[in-house]
Each structure stands twice: as structure tokens, then as C-alpha cells.
Amino acid sequence: RLGREIASRLGVPAVEVQHHHAHAAACMAEHGVDExxxxxxxxxxxxxxxxxxxxxxxxxxxxxxxRRLGSFVPAALPGGDAAVLEPRRQxxxxxxxxxxxxxAGVCTRLGVDEVAAALWARxxxxxxxxxxSHAAGRLFDAAAAALGLAPDRVSYxxxxxxxxxxxxxxxxxxxxxxxxxxxxxxxxxxARTDGPMLWIDWAPFFRRIxxxxxxxxxxxxRALAFHEAVARAALRMADxxxxxxxxxxxxxTGGVFMNRILHERVGALLRAAGFRVLAHSEIPPNDGxxxxxxxVVAGLA
Numbered sequence: 212r213l214g215r216e217i218a219s220r221l222g223v224p225a226v227e228v229q230h231h232h233a234h235a236a237a238c239m240a241e242h243g244v245d246e247x248x249x250x251x252x253x254x255x256x257x258x259x260x261x262x263x264x265x266x267x268x269x270x271x272x273x274x275x276x277x278r279r280l281g282s283f284v285p286a287a288l289p290g291g292d293a294a295v296l297e298p299r300r301q302x303x304x305x306x307x308x309x310x311x312x313x314x315a316g317v318c319t320r321l322g323v324d325e326v327a328a329a330l331w332a333r334x335x336x337x338x339x340x341x342x343x344s345h346a347a348g349r350l351f352d353a354a355a356a357a358l359g360l361a362p363d364r365v366s367y368x369x370x371x372x373x374x375x376x377x378x379x380x381x382x383x384x385x386x387x388x389x390x391x392x393x394x395x396x397x398x399x400x401x402a403r404t405d406g407p408m409l410w411i412d413w414a415p416f417f418r419r420i421x422x423x424x425x426x427x428x429x430x431x432x433r434a435l436a437f438h439e440a441v442a443r444a445a446l447r448m449a450d451x452x453x454x455x456x457x458x459x460x461x462x463x464t465g466g467v468f469m470n471r472i473l474h475e476r477v478g479a480l481l482r483a484a485g486f487r488v489l490a491h492s493e494i495p496p497n498d499g500x501x502x503x504x505x506x507v508v509a510g511l512a
Contacts, residue, residue: 226509230256231267231465232277233504238462238496239274240507242489246272246460248280248452250445250477253465253497254295254348263288265346265465268409268448270456275511280455281409281448283350285343287335294341294349296365301349302356303328304335305417320424321356322363347441347467350413351375354437357420358430369466375434376470382435383472396440402447409451411444435472442476449481462489466497 218225228236234256235249249269258264258279268281287304288294294301299321303313311317313328321328334341355361355375362370399416402409416437425433449461461481468474468490478488494500 226505226512228505228508229259229277230501231258231264231269232271232508233501234464234496235269235271235277235462235504236274236507237494237500237504238464238489238491239271240503241491241494242462244460244462244489245274246458247462247489248449248456248458248460249462249464250448250468251465252347252445252463252467254346254467255344256346258345263342263344263346263349265344265348265467266350266411267345268452270452270458272456273511274507278407280407280452281411282345283347283444284410284412284414285345286349286353287338287341288344288349289331289334289341291340291342295352297363298352298356298361298365298371299323299328299363300331301353302417303331304341305353305413306421307332307335309414309418309421311418311421317421347465348372350441351467354413354416355434357417358425358433358437359427360430360434372467372470376438376472378431379434379438379472382431396436396438396443399437399440400444402444402451404451407455409448411448416440438470438472438476441473442480445477446480446484449486450484453486459485460487460489464491464496464500468496 215225231251234251239247251267251269253265256264262285266283267279270278270280289300289304312332318325318328352371355371360375360378365371401412401415453459463477481488494503
């Protein structure tokens, strides 16, 4: 709205560029690439369908053109932005969507009042101030809550993600001994196609963690395993993009790729599978790079 107002006042055209398109165009322009697939993983960006995007497989035959080829199955955010500040809300919504409503045991496990949890579940199921989000950042929030690694209430931007990565880094630096924890994240997601779209579904992870709550000593290893599972999902998405387009260049963009463990693992898997990987170095991968991407697309309009 602000852009339209300024454009009207100045008598110049307003070019509207979708958030993740801008992320991808910024990375492509930084590397001087004309065509690429992009994995745009972040926390929030409005999609043209009115839902919140943020785990997107995009194909850009040129920087001015963008087509969506894959994403994560969406989940509700009870309370909207409040669910980002209180990740337990997201976890309750995901479990409720799987037919696992917040009983007394779950509430005790999460340290949440039963009345509040029931309200979040009703918000999510009824779509009452509970927008739908595909975002990878929100997936990490819910996973951190499931593993007991999320703060009860976030006090600064990115706190949940930083804590989650920190626990994973502990496991990567000093693998736990003899506690029987999975490290690969095998079976933690499923994939299905619907026309040109590939959908990654994280229901298997949330079902398993609901049934098998991790002991505190296991949490770092499971955090690392979750990073591995997301990296494998990213590879599955890139493979789908290559099958559909024959393009083997992948841009990694969006704030979630500020996570060093995830960034390095996704890059390694993609290179091993024969992809050329584009990573940010001069332009920020997070929203600090969006304006540049918008300018690139507008310049080609």
C-alpha cells in the first residue's frame, strides 16, 4: 500500500514483486545467473494465494519470471504473530490437526494451561485468527517446541531458531554416546505431488515425537537429526525442480539459510547430486536482501 501511495505521489509506476521472488532474484543477480531454481526458506512472506509462504521451491527461467513448484504442507498459527512469540501454540495446532488434541499429559509436558491449549486448538481448527503458514521458519519453531528446546516466550527475533541450531551444534561437535538417538531423521517427512507441485509433509515427525517424547539428554541429537531431515527434504524439492525444468542451478535464499548447519548440509547434498549451488555472500539471505531483489525484478519489468 505504501509503495502504491508513493508511486502515485511521484507519478511513477509501482511494480509489485512477491517476497520470495525477490529473495531468489537477489541471489541470482549476485551471481549473474539468468535461470535458476530457488529454495526460499524463511519465516514470513505473503503468497499470492493469501497464505504465508516460506518454504518455497521456485523456478525462475529469468529473474523477472517466477513459478512455484513445491512447498511444505501448511500449518495454522493460532493467534497469528503471537504463535511466533509462543512456539507452543504452533505445536498444539500441528498435533491437533493430526487428531492429537492437547490432553492433560501434553499440557504438563509443554508447561501450558489446559484451557489455553484448548483455545489454541479451537482457533487452529476453526481458522479463527489462525493464518495458514508454509514457512520453514515456523516449522523449526514447532519442532523446537516438540523437542523441548523452544523458549516459553520469545524475547528477541530469531531466538527459537538460534537456540535450536545451538543444540544441534552441540550434537555435531560431540555426538552423544549410547543413548540410542536417531541422527538421520529418516521417515520424518513424506512427499507427494499434485500436478506440478511437490508437497513436503512433516506429519510423520510430529506424530513420532508426540508418541516418543525425547529425554533431555536426547534433545541435541534429535535437533541435529531434524536439521538433516530438512536438508533431505530440500534435496527432494530440488530433484523435483530439476525433473520438471531440467535446470540444475539452485539458489539458497531466505533467512532460514542463515542457519549454518542447515546451509552447509543442504549445499553438500545438492552438490553431491550434481547441482550448482548459489549462496549469498554480498547480499544478505534474509530480508535485508529483499529490496535489492525487488529492484532487479522491477528493472526487468
